[in-house]
Each structure stands twice: as C-alpha cells, then as structure tokens.
Amino acid sequence: MIAIVDYGVGNLFSLRSSFAALGAEATVTADASELRRAEKIILPGVGAFGDAADKLRASGLDRPLLDEAASGKPLLGICLGMQLLFDAGFEYGEHAGLGLIPGEVRAIAEAVPPGLKIPHIGWNALKFRKPTPLFKYVKEGDCVYFVHSFAARGCDDYVTAETEYGAWLTAAVARDNVFGCQFHPEKSGSVGLDILRAFCELEGSSC
Numbered sequence: 001m002i003a004i005v006d007y008g009v010g011n012l013f014s015l016r017s018s019f020a021a022l023g024a025e026a027t028v029t030a031d032a033s034e035l036r037r038a039e040k041i042i043l044p045g046v047g048a049f050g051d052a053a054d055k056l057r058a059s060g061l062d063r064p065l066l067d068e069a070a071s072g073k074p075l076l077g078i079c080l081g082m083q084l085l086f087d088a089g090f091e092y093g094e095h096a097g098l099g100l101i102p103g104e105v106r107a108i109a110e111a112v113p114p115g116l117k118i119p120h121i122g123w124n125a126l127k128f129r130k131p132t133p134l135f136k137y138v139k140e141g142d143c144v145y146f147v148h149s150f151a152a153r154g155c156d157d158y159v160t161a162e163t164e165y166g167a168w169l170t171a172a173v174a175r176d177n178v179f180g181c182q183f184h185p186e187k188s189g190s191v192g193l194d195i196l197r198a199f200c201e202l203e204g205s206s207c
C-alpha cells in the first residue's frame with residue numbers, strides 16, 4: 001500500500017487517480033500509523049514553502065515521515081512536497097525543510113534571464129543527470145508538466161534530471177530511498193504514469 005500524506009496541502013485527488021490507473025492501492029492519510037504500515041510514501045504539496053512546512057509540523061506527521069525515510073522506505077516528494085525534502089526554502093522568508101536532501105529551494109528568478117515568464121508553467125523536457133530507477137520507463141527528452149516559481153539549488157550530487165527554462169533547473173532528485181520530482185507526474189500523462197509505475201516497483205515490492 002502507498003500512503004499519500006494528507007497534511008492539508010495537496011494535489012491528492014489526481015495522485016490517487018494516477019495510482020488507481022496503475023492498479024496500485026493508494027490511500028490518502030493523515031494517520032501516522034498508516035505511514036508506518038505503508039510500503040511507500042508520497043509527500044504531495046502545492047502552495048508556499050513556509051505555509052506547507054508549518055502545516056506538516058502542525059499535523060505531527062513530520063517525525064513519522066523522517067523515521068520512515070530513515071528506515072529505508074521509499075519516499076517520493078512531488079512539487080512542493082519535493083521542495084520540503086531540502087534543508088531550507090526561501091519563499092516569503094527563510095523556512096526550514098525536512099533536511100532529507102542537502103540543498104536549498106530558491107526563486108527561479110534568481111537563476112534565469114529577466115523577462116522570462118514566472119511561474120514556469122507547462123510541459124518541459126527532461127535532461128538526465130544521474131541514473132535513477134524512477135526513470136526506468138522514460139527516456140531523455142520526454143516532457144513532463146511543471147508549475148513552479150522556485151527550484152532546488154546546491155544539490156548537484158542528488159540531481160537525477162534537470163529541465164531547461166532560461167537556465168538548467170532541478171527537475172528531479174534522489175538520495176538513496178528518498179526521491180523528488182519538481183514536476184507533477186500525476187499531470188504528466190503517460191510519461192508521468194511511467195514514473196509512478198517505476199516508484200511502485202521499487203525494491204521489488206508490488207503496490
């Protein structure tokens with residue numbers, strides 16, 4: 001079973017639909033014991049970094065999430081959920097993240113030439129940087145759907161894919177059993193489903 005963490009911030013419905021399309025059992029939950037029971041965990045999220053980090057801590061799910069990640073359970077952060085995996089985010093001030101992946105989340109505007117439309121919204125191609133089991137069914141150049149104004153920086157050792165939007169932006173990361181996608185696999189058609197399918201298949205367990 002896959003647990004989709006419900007901490008009041010998220011694209012939960014479309015994610016559950018994606019797993020249903022894959023024939024995978026996924027449950028939306030705010031219950032720490034379900035996180036412990038789950039084979040894998042999805043940390044979704046939309047909105048602002050600080051608000052989401054506060055809500056996650058207020059929900060009391062941050063500690064169980066860290067414990068499960070430390071135990072080796074596969075964890076996938078999506079969009080803002082991926083950003084929360086890092087040490088800190090700088091959206092409306094500086095906020096602490098979960099610290100599962102070294103790096104910071106900074107405004108795209110700091111990295112790209114002026115005049116580029118921000119948020120970066122739309123389909124963009126993946127450029128692979130490091131091999132990852134999550135991309136076992138997708139190929140370089142495949143397009144996925146982004147909606148973001150911030151992106152992870154200072155995490156080169158963990159970047160599995162980037163996308164070019166005025167500059168090379170972090171699109172996906174991995175550190176051992178902890179994975180992140182800045183794009184929305186659940187809104188990225190068959191390519192996104194193929195990434196979620198690969199997540200389901202991690203460590204040989206079925207969903």
Ligand SMILES: NC(=O)CC[C@H](N)C(=O)O
Nearest residue numbers: 046047080147148149150
């Ligand atoms: N789509 C979102 O919720 C965006 C998340 C984050 N605030 C960003 O702009 O990168």
